[in-house]
Structure formats: C-alpha cells, structure tokens
Amino acid sequence: MNKLINWLSISFAPKAKKLFSHPWIAAVADSMQKMVPFILAGSLIFIYNVIKSYVSALPDLSNISNFTFGMLGLIVAFLVASSVMENLHHQAYIQVAGLTSIAVYLVNMTPKINEKNIMQIDFSRFGASGLFVAIVNGLFVAIIFHLWSKIHLLEDSSIPDFFVNWINDIFPILISVAIATVFVFSLKLDIFKIIQWLFSPLQGFGQTLPGFILLSLIPAFFYTLGISSWSFNAITMPIFMAGITANIAAVKTGHAPMNIDTYEVMFTSALITLGGMGATLPLNILMFTAKAKKLKILSKVCIFPSLFNINEPLMYSTPVVMNPLLMIPIWINAIIGPIVIWIVMRIGLLNIPSKMIQVGQVPAPISSVMVTQDWRAIICYIVLFTIYLLVWYPFFKVYDNSLVKESTEK
Template sequence: MNGLMEWLSNVFAPKARKVFANPWIDSVASTMKKVLPFILAGSLIFFYNVFRSYLSFLPNLSVIANYTFGFLAVFVVFIMTHEAMIKLHHEQYQINASLTAIAAYFLFCKPQVVDGVFQIANGRIGAAGIMFALVVGIYVSLVFHFYAKLHVLENNVTLPDFVSEWINNIIPITITLGIAMVLSDVLGLDFYQLILNLFMPLQQGAQTLPGFILLCFVPVIFYSMGISSWVFNAVTTPIFIAAIAENIAAVAGGGVPVNIATSEAVFTAALITMGGRGGTLPLNVLMLKSKSKKLRTMGKICIGPSLFNINEPLMFGAPVVFNPLLMLPIWINSIIGPAVVWLTMHFGLLNIPSKMIQVGQIPAPFSSVMITEDWRALPVYVVLFILYLVTWYPFYKVYEKQCIEEDGVQ
C-alpha cells in the first residue's frame, strides 16, 4: 500500500495535473465551468415549474429557460473559443475569434432562408448541440492559433496599427468561414449530424451500467488525489445535458424518460453524491461522535456543507485526499452508489429524472424525491446511507485509532 501511495502522489498525480493543464483540455474544462450559470438559470425555471404545476396561478417563466438552456450550444461555442484564445495567449483575437465561432457554428448547422426568414432547427442551438459546439470552437481556435503563429505584419512600420489589426482579423475570419462554406454549402456535408453520430457511441455507452459507473467512479479517483473533479465536466456535461434534453423531449411527446446518466440522477438527487462525491455524508456523521478531538472538530466544521452536498472541506480537512485509509472506501462507494441508482431506475423501482434541475446543493432526501418525483426515493436514500456507512465504518475506525494516538502525542 505504501508503494502504491508513493507512486500515486509522486508520479501519477503530477502527470495527471500536467495533462489537465494542457491549454486545449483546460479550455474545454473552463468552458463547462463558465457556461454553468446559464445551465443553472434554466434549472431554476424547471425547479420553479415544479411548484407551478401545483400552483397554476404562478406566471409562466419558461421563456427564460428557452433563452438560456435553449441557447446553450451558441454560448458554448463562443466561450470555448474565447477561453482557447486566452489559454493560448492570443488575447488580441479573443472577441473576434469567438464571434467568428458563432458564425461558423450557424454555417455548419446548415440553416435555410425561406421568404427572407432565417431558419435553423431549434435543437441544433440548444443542449443537444453542446458537443458539436465544442468541436467548432476548437476548429476556429486552431485556425486563429496557427495564423497567429505566422506573425503576419508584426513590427510593420509602414501601416498604422489599426490597419494591421484589421488585416490580422480579416484573414483568419475569411479562412475560417471559407472552409466552413466549402464543407457545408459546396460539398453539402452536414457536420452537425456527422459529429453527433460520431459521439453517439459515447452517449449510448454512458447510459449502460458499466458506463454510468465509470462516469461516477473515475472523477472520484482523481478527486481523492486532490485533482478537482471539475476537469471531467468537459466530458460529462455534454453527455448529461444531451441526455436530460432527450428525457424532457420524450415526456413532452407523451413518452417516458430512458436516459439514466444525467446530472440530475448523479448530482441533484444526492443519492450518489450524498454529502458530495463518494457518499461522504455518513463519514461526516461518524466524525461528529469521534473519540479523536481532531476528527470530532472537523466533523462539526464540515457537517453544514455536507448537508448541502459540498464535501471539499471534508475531503481536504479529514483528510480523505491522499489518505490510504479513506481513499479506498470512497472508491468503493463510487461504485456502489451508481450501481444501486442505475439498477433501481433501470428496473422501474425509481423514476428516471425528466426535468432539468442542476442545482446540486439541495439537501437530500428532499432533493431525491423532488428530482425523481417518486416517494420511493426515500427508502433508496436510506439503503444507500446504510451501505455507505457500512463501507466507511471499518476504515474509519482504523483511521480514528490512528488519530487518537496522534492526539495523545500532541
């Protein structure tokens, strides 16, 4: 175990941090963070509509969701390009490149003009288009990046600065949109559908039991080594958003939701993330009555955030991070939780979420019932709490004994 921990801390974790610090990967991760307010704004409307379904006199605010959640792809392609220009140190292009990305995105979506009216499929600019928006953002960023490296008109003294700036924007804009025009208009390729088909196996794989467990398990492994799980939003957010959008559309069309791998099932319902990633609430409860002064104090400090499914204070304060006695149970719980949730939903023992509510800091089990719209979430919550507790207990007791000895030395 000591050899494994040494390898994880001195070899694996530093290399992983280096990989995630890559400007392209960092740009995608940063994009998912910065588009979150628009996702949450839409989520609040869906949350509000839960109450409106019982209180019909409340005003209809769905238009707000339509212009936040409904425009996610457009926001993402802009932010992705903007972030890439910053990370690649091409700040002079961050606005124009981002605006060009919006134009390129629309071009690739093959809109039509009928009787002077610009028409584009609504689904292509919303949540379903996030993955394509990331691809287009990377494409536009690559064009501007390679052009910037040519240093055209750099140190030119014969032209005014503003003229050089115009030229250095006109050229990459024209190249970017010219390529998009040839591919979409001249060759007639539907790149939106092509990219969607390309990533379909990933989307479908995430909805299987092994795929669902991996989506929940892998981020926790890195989280337990101090690497923020936010970096995985670049992969999980497009999958989760597209999945919940399909569930919403299915219910609106009189069907039933089928996608389990959604942010609502993983985070908002707070069954898998009970107290935070890895089901840490039972650990926090154990710490409240610890015989170790250190653990008891940390338990009292962390219980507030834990009730709202925020476990960073616990992860770094207990600590769980790089603690071999607590890393293993959090890994185990990150398999148990997703497996139980997927199986109960798959076999109809618990409703699959069909509303987009991604405010993950709603205390459970209130959030569990609200998100699933199913009172059966209560016994599922209790069962998972017990399973998490049983997993934590033996490892915690060994660690507690160690902490008590350290308290005695101090």
C-alpha cells in the same frame, strides 16, 4: 497498498494534473464551468414549472429556459474558442475568436435561407444536444486563430497598429467561415449530424451501466488525488445534457424517460453523491463519534457544507485527498451508488428524472424527491446512507485510532 499510494502521489497525480492543466484541455473544462449559470437559470424555470403544474394561473416562463438552457450549444461555441485564446495568451483574439466561433456554429447548423431571406434552423440544435458540436466547433476556430497568430503579419511594419489588428482579425475570420461554408453549402454536409454520429458511441456507452459506473468512479478517483471533477466536464456534461434533454423530449411526446445517466441522477438528487462526490456525508457523521480531537473538531466545521453537498472542506482538511485509508471507501461508494440507483430505476422502484433541475446544493432527501418526483426516493436515501456508512466505518475507525495513537506518542 503503500506502494500503490506512493506511485499515485509521486508519479501518477503530478502527470495527471499537468495533463488536465494543458491549455487546450483546460479551456474545454473551463467552458463547461462557465456555462453553469445558464444551466442553473434554466433549472430554476423547470422548478418553477413544477409549481405551475399545481398553480395554473402562473404565467408561462418557458422562453426563459429556451434562451438560457436552450442556448447552451451556442454559448459553449463562444466559450471554448475564447477560453483557448485566453489560455494561450492571445489576448487580442479572445473576443474575436469567440464571435467567429458563433458564426461558424450557425453555419454548421445547416440553416436554410429562402427567397425572402428568412433563415430557418432547427431550434433544438442550439441547445444541450449540440454540446459536442460546439466543443469541436470552438476548437476548430481556436486552431485557425492560433496558427494565424504565428505568422505575425505586418507586426513590424510602419502601418498603424489598429489597421494591423484589423488585418490579423480579418484573415482567420475569413478562413474559419470559408471552410465551414464550403463543407456545409458546397459539399452539402450536415456537420451537426456528422459530429453527433462520431460521438454517439461515447454517448451511448454513457447510458449503459458500465458507462454510468465509470462516469462516477473516474472523477471520484481523480478527486482523491486532488484533481477537481470539473476537469472531466468536457466528457461528462455533454452526456448528462443529452440524457436529460432526451428524457424531457420523451415525456413531451407521451413516452417514458429512459436515460439514467444525467446530472440530475448523478449529482442533484444527492443519492450517489450524498454530501459530495464519493458520498462523504456519512463520514462526516461518523467524525462526531471520533476519539481523535482533530476529527471531532472538523466534524462540526464541515457538517454544514456537507449537508448541502459541498465536501471540499472535508476532503482537504481531514484529509481524504491522498489519504490511503480514506481514498478507498470513496472509490467503493462511487461504484456502489450507481449500481443501486441503476437497478432501482430500471426495475421501476424509482422514477427516472424528466425535468432539468441542476441546483445541486439542495440537501437530500429533499433534492432526491424534488428531482425524481417520487416519495420512494426517501427510502433509497435511507438505504444508500446505510450502505455508505457501513463502507466508511472500518476505514474511519482505523484512521481515527491511528490519529489517537499518533497524538499519544507525541
């Protein structure tokens, strides 16, 4: 085990951090993080709609959700292109590339313009279902602008700077939009459907039990190496968003929601991530019984954030990160949690969420009931808390005793 941990800390973790900090990869991850306020704005409306279902006199605010959560694809198209330009230090192109990406995204939606100049687009393509399309769209535009920046056209000429800047904006804009229009209007290709088809195996796998486990385990594994789970949002968020969007649509048409792998199940319900990724709240509770003075103090410091599913203070102060004894239970919990939730939801013992609620800092089991709209979530919470506690206990005791021994020796 020591050899494994040494390899992870000395060789694997630094290389992984370097990979995830690559400008192009980091730009996509940053974009997923920057879109969170729009997701939360839409989530608040879904929570409001739960209240409205009991108080019919309240006004309909669904258009707020339509133009926040319902615009995620369009927003991400801008964010990806502009974030890449920022990471590559092309300051002059940050806004222009983002705006060009929006224009190209609109083309890729395959709009139909009738004789009265009225443009018709399937509104659902602007939302969460278009996230993979938006990422590819933004990266495509970013590549065009990045390649053009290497030409340095007219930069050393006597022509005024503002005119040179215009020229160097016009050409990448024209190239980006021209390529998109050729594919969509001349070759009659539905880019949206093509990209969705290319990524459909990934989305399909994400909604299987092995996919569900991996989408829990992989971010948790890297988190124990000190790499934030945000690094994986480029992969996880489109799967989560597509899942909950399909569930919402299914309920509207009178069908049952089927997608378990959603943000609501993985995070908001706080059943899998009880106290934070890796289910660290039971560890925090165990720390109140610690013999080591350090753990006893930290238990009081970290408990408030842990109750609200924020475990960074615990992860880095205990520490759990790069701690051979405490990393393993994180990995075990990241496997057990998804398996238990998958089974109880598939056999009908707990409702599959059909409302987008991504306000993740609501304490469980309040959040568990709120997300599933099922009081049985309290039973699931108690069962999982007990399982997580049993997983943590032996590792915690060994670590606690090691700290006591170390303190005594000093």
